[in-house]
Amino acid sequence: QVQLVESGGGLVQAGDSLRLSCVASGGTFGAYDMGWFRQAPGKGRLSVATIAWNGVTTTHADSVKGRFTISRDNAKNTVYLQMNSLKPEDTAVYYCTAKSRFTTGSSWGQGTQVTVSS
Numbered sequence: 001q002v003q004l005v006e007s008g009g010g011l012v013q014a015g016d017s018l019r020l021s022c023v024a025s026g027g028t029f030g031a032y033d034m035g036w037f038r039q040a041p042g043k044g045r046l047s048v049a050t051i052a053w054n055g056v057t058t059t060h061a062d063s064v065k066g067r068f069t070i071s072r073d074n075a076k077n078t079v080y081l082q083m084n085s086l087k088p089e090d091t092a093v094y095y096c097t098a099k100s101r102f103t104t105g106s107s108w109g110q111g112t113q114v115t116v117s118s
Helices: none
Strands: 003-007 010-013 018-025 032-038 045-051 057-061 068-073 078-083 092-100 112-118
Touching: 003 092, 018 032, 018 092, 018 112, 032 068, 032 078, 045 068, 045 078, 057 068
Parallel strands: 010 112
Antiparallel strands: 003 018, 018 078, 032 045, 032 092, 045 057, 068 078, 092 112
16 A cells, blocks of 8 residues: 655646646555545545556646646656646645555545645
């Protein structure tokens, strides 16, 4: 089982950029599909972006497409979310998730808060 720790959140103004990081331990990182979810106040947890185990395939939610980019560095056991042109509606707790290619179920980090002021 893999453990995940997110970092990089903070308070920024609309139009600013942030890069979130998620460091994985306790597993073989290259065996995991990775992703980012977010949960805004009063709303459910929604998928933001995903990246396949080998980094070849990525997906991004329509709400962030063209502004956010997911990437990974398997040598550092780390997945990133580069967030540009941030909007107030991006305010949420952002969670990292890992899904093994070979088992069912997913692992989750504790989340990092992103707040975007207008």
